[in-house]
Amino acid sequence: MRLRxxxxxxxxxxxxxxxxxxxxxxxLYMTGSEYYSAGGKNWIRHRYDVLNKASYPDAMFAxxxxxxxxxxxxKSARTWIDIFDAGGHRLYGFCALGKASDLGSIWFSTEDxxxxxxxxxxxxxxxxxNTKYKSxxxxxxx
Numbered sequence: 001m002r003l004r005x006x007x008x009x010x011x012x013x014x015x016x017x018x019x020x021x022x023x024x025x026x027x028l029y030m031t032g033s034e035y036y037s038a039g040g041k042n043w044i045r046h047r048y049d050v051l052n053k054a055s056y057p058d059a060m061f062a063x064x065x066x067x068x069x070x071x072x073x074x075k076s077a078r079t080w081i082d083i084f085d086a087g088g089h090r091l092y093g094f095c096a097l098g099k100a101s102d103l104g105s106i107w108f109s110t111e112d113x114x115x116x117x118x119x120x121x122x123x124x125x126x127x128x129x130n131t132k133y134k135s136x137x138x139x140x141x142x
Contacts, residue, residue, distance in 0.1 A: 023055060023056060023131075023133060024052055024055050024133075025133050025134055025135060025136070026050045026051075026052060026053070026103070026122060026124055026133055026134075026135040026136075027050060027051040027052050027135065027136060028048055028049075028050055028051075028120075028121060028122055028135040028136055028138040029048065029049060029051060029138055030046065030047065030048055030138055030139055030140065030141070030142060031047045031048060031049050032047050032142065033045060033046050033047060033142075034047070035112065041111055041112070042111070042112035042113075043109045043110065043111055043112060044109060044110050044111075044112055044116070045107045045108075045109045046107055046108055046109065046110070046116060046120075046140055047105070047106075047107045048083075048106050048107060048120075048122075048138065049103070049104045049105070049106075050103035050104065050106075050122075050135070053100050053101060053103035053104055054100065054101075055100075056079075056100040056103070056124070057100065058099045058100050059078075060077075060078055060079040060100065060124075060126055061077045061078065061079055061097045061098055061099050061100060061102065062077065062078055063075045063076070063077060063078075064076065064077060064078035064127065064128065067127050067128065068127075070095030070096065071095075073095065073096060075096070076095040076096050077095060077096050077097055077098070078126065078127055078128045079097070079124060079125060079126045079127065079128075080093060080094065080095045080124075080125045080127065081093060081094040081095075081097060081103070081106060081122055081123070081124055081125070082122065082123045082125065083106065083108045083120055083121075083122050084120060084121055084122070084123065085117035085119070085120055086117060086118065086119040086120070086121070086137055087117075089117075091108045091117070091120065092107070092108040092109070094106060103124075106122070108120070116140040116141075117140060118139070118140060119137040119138060119139060119140065120137070120138055120140060121134060121135045121136065121137050121138065122134075122135045123135070
């Protein structure tokens with residue numbers, strides 16, 4: 001009986017040690033903005049960082065050619081990032097970040113003179129596990 005109990009405890013301990021680690025939701029914050037010109041127009045790039053980006057393993061951002069491509073990019077990442085306004089309208093996305101630290105340089109743009117949404121959030125979509133991590137609402141002004 002004791003041997004059986006010890007075996008069960010050992011199995012439970014092993015299972016909990018190898019179980020997938022739960023990841024936190026991203027903590028999004030604005031880092032700044034910059035003006036630039038492209039296509040004959042003036043734009044404002046709104047830059048963001050994810051405070052807890054180190055909580056995400058780099059493997060989540062590895063190329064995933066077995067998953068559907070991102071447009072013509074057949075080497076897009078396993079995990080995609082989408083940026084939404086507070087109402088859920090998609091503003092922009094990233095499908096080829098190479099590592100978790102790249103979450104420190106995400107952005108979306110608005111044409112100069114256009115008022116940006118008051119708040120945005122991101123979703124980190126791990127396409128391999130079909131898991132989404134939704135951030136907090138972040139300001140679009142400093």
